[in-house]
Amino acid sequence: MPLDEGRKRFLKEDFERGFIHFCNIEAIEVGPGYFESAVKISDHHRQQDGFIHAGLLATMADHTAGYAAFTLVPEDHRILTIEFKINFLRPAFGERLVCKSQILRPGTWILVGESRVTDIRGGTEKEVARALVTLASVHKGRLSR
Amino acid sequence: MPLDEGRKRFLKEDFERGFIHFCNIEAIEVGPGYFESAVKISDHHRQQDGFIHAGLLATMADHTAGYAAFTLVPEDHRILTIEFKINFLRPAFGERLVCKSQILRPGTWILVGESRVTDIRGGTEKEVARALVTLASVHKGRLSR
Amino acid sequence: MPLDEGRKRFLKEDFERGFIHFCNIEAIEVGPGYFESAVKISDHHRQQDGFIHAGLLATMADHTAGYAAFTLVPEDHRILTIEFKINFLRPAFGERLVCKSQILRPGTWILVGESRVTDIRGGTEKEVARALVTLASVHKGRLSR
Amino acid sequence: MPLDEGRKRFLKEDFERGFIHFCNIEAIEVGPGYFESAVKISDHHRQQDGFIHAGLLATMADHTAGYAAFTLVPEDHRILTIEFKINFLRPAFGERLVCKSQILRPGTWILVGESRVTDIRGGTEKEVARALVTLASVHKGRLSR
Numbered sequence: 147m148p149l150d151e152g153r154k155r156f157l158k159e160d161f162e163r164g165f166i167h168f169c170n171i172e173a174i175e176v177g178p179g180y181f182e183s184a185v186k187i188s189d190h191h192r193q194q195d196g197f198i199h200a201g202l203l204a205t206m207a208d209h210t211a212g213y214a215a216f217t218l219v220p221e222d223h224r225i226l227t228i229e230f231k232i233n234f235l236r237p238a239f240g241e242r243l244v245c246k247s248q249i250l251r252p253g254t255w256i257l258v259g260e261s262r263v264t265d266i267r268g269g270t271e272k273e274v275a276r277a278l279v280t281l282a283s284v285h286k287g288r289l290s291r
Numbered sequence: 292m293p294l295d296e297g298r299k300r301f302l303k304e305d306f307e308r309g310f311i312h313f314c315n316i317e318a319i320e321v322g323p324g325y326f327e328s329a330v331k332i333s334d335h336h337r338q339q340d341g342f343i344h345a346g347l348l349a350t351m352a353d354h355t356a357g358y359a360a361f362t363l364v365p366e367d368h369r370i371l372t373i374e375f376k377i378n379f380l381r382p383a384f385g386e387r388l389v390c391k392s393q394i395l396r397p398g399t400w401i402l403v404g405e406s407r408v409t410d411i412r413g414g415t416e417k418e419v420a421r422a423l424v425t426l427a428s429v430h431k432g433r434l435s436r
Numbered sequence: 437m438p439l440d441e442g443r444k445r446f447l448k449e450d451f452e453r454g455f456i457h458f459c460n461i462e463a464i465e466v467g468p469g470y471f472e473s474a475v476k477i478s479d480h481h482r483q484q485d486g487f488i489h490a491g492l493l494a495t496m497a498d499h500t501a502g503y504a505a506f507t508l509v510p511e512d513h514r515i516l517t518i519e520f521k522i523n524f525l526r527p528a529f530g531e532r533l534v535c536k537s538q539i540l541r542p543g544t545w546i547l548v549g550e551s552r553v554t555d556i557r558g559g560t561e562k563e564v565a566r567a568l569v570t571l572a573s574v575h576k577g578r579l580s581r
Numbered sequence: 582m583p584l585d586e587g588r589k590r591f592l593k594e595d596f597e598r599g600f601i602h603f604c605n606i607e608a609i610e611v612g613p614g615y616f617e618s619a620v621k622i623s624d625h626h627r628q629q630d631g632f633i634h635a636g637l638l639a640t641m642a643d644h645t646a647g648y649a650a651f652t653l654v655p656e657d658h659r660i661l662t663i664e665f666k667i668n669f670l671r672p673a674f675g676e677r678l679v680c681k682s683q684i685l686r687p688g689t690w691i692l693v694g695e696s697r698v699t700d701i702r703g704g705t706e707k708e709v710a711r712a713l714v715t716l717a718s719v720h721k722g723r724l725s726r
Contacts (some may be wrong), residue, residue, distance in 0.1 A: 165344035168335040190313040193354075195434055199310035200372045201350025208345050209338075227345045228546060229570055231376035231521055231666040233693050233713050235686040237434075250711060251670040255545075256518060256572065258668045260711070276685060276695070278668050278713060280519055280570060282546065289340055289382075373691060374715055376521040376666055378548050378568050380541040395566060396525040400690075401663060401717065403523050405566070421540060421550070423523050423568060425664055425715060427691065455634035458625040480603035483644075485724055489600035490643050490662045495636025499628075517635045521666035527724075579630055579672075 149178050149217055157181075161213050171206055173213070179249035181214040187241050198238040203263050203275045206245040207232050211259035211279035214247040218257065219283040226284055228256075232277035240267030243274075257281045294323050294362055302326075306358050316351055318358070324394035326359040332386050343383040348408050348420045351390040352377050356404030356424035359392040363402065364428040371429055373401075377422035385412030388419075402426045439468050439507055447471075451503050461496055463503070469539035471504040477531050488528040493553050493565045496535040497522050501549030501569035504537040508547065509573040516574055518546075522567035530557030533564075547571045584613050584652055592616075596648050606641055608648070614684035616649040622676050633673040638698050638710045641680040642667050646694030646714035649682040653692065654718040661719055663691075667712035675702030678709075692716045 158173035161183070169191075175182040183206055185191070193199040212225045219225065244264050251258040263275040303318035306328070314336075320327040328351055330336070338344040357370045364370065389409050396403040408420040448463035451473070459481075465472040473496055475481070483489040502515045509515065534554050541548040553565040593608035596618070604626075610617040618641055620626070628634045647660045654660065679699050686693040698710040 160339055163339045164337045165335060165347055166338070169346070190310060192309045193311070194305055194308045195369060199350070200353050200375075201314070201346065202310055204349040204353065204375075205344070205346025208349065224340060226382070227379055229376065229378040229519070229548075229568070230345075230349075231374065231713060233374040233686075233715060234372055235693055237371070250708070251668075258519075258670055258711075273685070276693075276713065278519070278666060278711065280668060286340075374664070374693075374713070376568060378541075378570065380548055395563070396523075403525055403566075403664075418540070421548075421568065423521060423566065423664070425523065450629055453629045454627045455625060455637055456628070459636070480600060482599045483601070484595055484598045485659060485721075489640070490665075491604070491636065491640025492600055494639040494643065494665075495634070498635050498639065514630060516672070517669055519666065519668040520635075520639075521664065523664040524662055527661070 157213055157216055166209055169202060169205060171209065176217060179214055179218055179252060181210050181217065182244065182246050183210045184242060184244045187243065196239065198243065200234055203234070203238060203243065204232050206243060207261035207263055207275060207277035208279055210245040211247040211261045211277070212281055214249050214259050215257040215281045215283065218249060218252050222286055223283045224286050224289055226282045228280040228282050230277050230279040232275055234275050236272055236274050238265040238274040240265040242266040255283050257283060302358055302361055311354055314347060314350060316354065321362060324359055324363055324397060325392065326355050326362065327389065327391045328355045329387060329389045332388065341384065343388065345379055348383060348388065349377050351388060352406035352408055352420060352422035353424055355390040356392040356406045356422070357426055359394050359404050360402040360426045360428065363394060363397050367431050368428045369431050369434055371427045373425040373427050375422050375424040377420055379420050381417055381419050383410040383419040385410040387411040400428050402428060447503055447506055456499055459492060459495060461499065466507060469504055469508055469542060470537065471500050471507065472534065472536050473500045474532060474534045477533065486529065488533065490524055493528060493533065494522050496533060497551035497553055497565060497567035498569055500535040501537040501551045501567065502571055504539050504549050505547040505571045505573065508539060508542050512576050513573045514576050514579055516572045518570040518572050520567050520569040522565055524565050526562055526564050528555040528564040530555040532556040545573050547573060592648055592651055601644055604637060604640060606644065611652060614649055614653055614687060615682065616645050616652065617679065617681050618645045619677060619679045622678065631674065633678065635669055638673060638678065639667050641678060642696035642698055642710060642712035643714055645680040645682040646696045646712065647716055649684050649694050650692040650716045650718065653684060653687050657721050658718045659721050659724055661717045663715040663717050665712050665714040667710055669710050671707055671709050673700040673709040675700040677701040690718050692718060
């Protein structure tokens with residue numbers, strides 16, 4: 147499956163819906179097995195001590211890995227997260243987060259992605275979280291309740 | 292450290308700040324090593340296919356385990372998430388999520404909690420996610436950037 | 437698929453092969469979606485400081501969850517571990533470990549199990565590790581290299 | 582703490598004790614925040630279907646990350662695994678495994694490492710597992726039961 151301009155546009159638009167739109171996370175770049183997103187930090191992204199909430203980092207790490215997987219499957223498939231694990235490497239407190247996700251294992255029905263979240267604070271950038279995400283590729287007709 | 296009514300009230304109010312307030316997640320119950328939260332699902336909690344976003348479940352699982360830990364540490368300590376792992380057991384699509392977190396290992400500086408998220412749909416309730424969360428208890432004076 | 441005596445015997449014997457036999461881990465009990473194993477601790481199971489090695493606990497947690505899954509799939513299927521996560525709750529130093537694994541999500545091709553490892557020391561027993569294990573059920577004809 | 586030749590020799594020898602010696606896993610290289618190990622595969626490392634057992638890969642991933650952490654802490658400290666997560670990317674069936682571990686977060690008391698396990702089969706080499714390992718650095722006097 148080549149990743150033509152129309153498909154790239156679709157994936158970037160589809161990325162920014164529902165909870166992701168609500169959280170203000172934006173699609174930045176897409177390539178085969180790769181996706182990059184970013185979020186400009188507002189006060190409502192922080193937790194009680196002023197740090198950016200781990201849940202926002204986890205949401206980015208999961209969703210961005212899901213769309214990295216989405217670049218590798220047939221167009222009539224959908225991606226579901228089976229599980230993920232995320233380590234918080236340093237406190238995040240900057241003004242913008244960037245998440246870069248790469249598929250490590252491109253399978254037909256199981257894909258594994260790695261997400262790296264960096265925090266941009268003043269002029270510097272630090273990795274604040276790393277995640278391993280296990281994803282399933284499922285035909286959209288089988289997405290039942 | 293006894294968990295008196297004042298402390299319980301503080302923990303429940305403190306729980307619902309920042310990103311958690313933004314996500315509409317509410318504190319329900321608190322006891323020693325235990326915390327329970329819930330969220331009434333709105334459209335902005337869902338993802339592109341109508342399911343509740345994995346990121347919301349992860350945010351609940353993490354934050355609720357953090358407050359279960361918070362019940363066990365001195366009042367001048369804060370809880371940081373070191374890492375967590377979450378398995379999505381079934382698609383979540385109901386009208387309300389409940390998260391119950393229990394501390395499995397009450398340590399002085401490292402605590403481990405388990406979170407179970409259930410989805411309430413019509414009259415039934417199903418476990419949709421289970422997480423293992425590793426937390427650090429840190430004196431508030433050491434919460435530096 | 438009922439779990440008759442012949443199938444139970446097969447699963448218990450099949451459990452104790454290869455690396456598991458080498459590590460001296462034994463099958464104890466089997467039921468639908470459930471498996472229990474144990475290992476009598478020898479010096480070669482310990483690490484440099486005298487504690488039982490985390491790798492042995494992880495091996496038990498993974499393998500026992502795999503056989504809990506094996507009780508729920510057709511006889512011509514095999515179980516592969518997709519990933520697992522294990523938290524070490526307390527140091528293990530006793531004379532015997534027991535692992536109890538329960539399937540939390542019995543799916544057709546993805547199953548999720550929880551393993552609890554306890555350490556028996558003198559007369560007491562303590563949970564020393566808890567794991568969440570994601571497993572795939574694959575037809576044996578598709579187990580290719 | 583510089584990593585002089587005496588310290589390197591000590592770490593490589595200390596690595597190969599107890600369960601690790603029993604499993605035949607050898608130290609290969611050591612540098613600041615880095616450790617590499619290998620194991621020549623024998624029949625007793627395999628599982629019932631002829632693949633190398635996931636428990637061996639997990640043992641390597643955990644222990645090698647632990648020694649990568651050990652290069653960064655004071656000599657009177659010990660490393661304990663708090664938890665780890667490992668994804669099995671492809672079946673492992675070759676004649677030798679190599680594990681390379683790098684510390685991603687060098688903290689005073691919590692360190693996070695990444696381990697990559699590759700399988701050498703004939704002339705080729707494939708990554709078969711990736712792990713994220715959370716480790717604690719503890720003064721040896723506090724290693725109590």
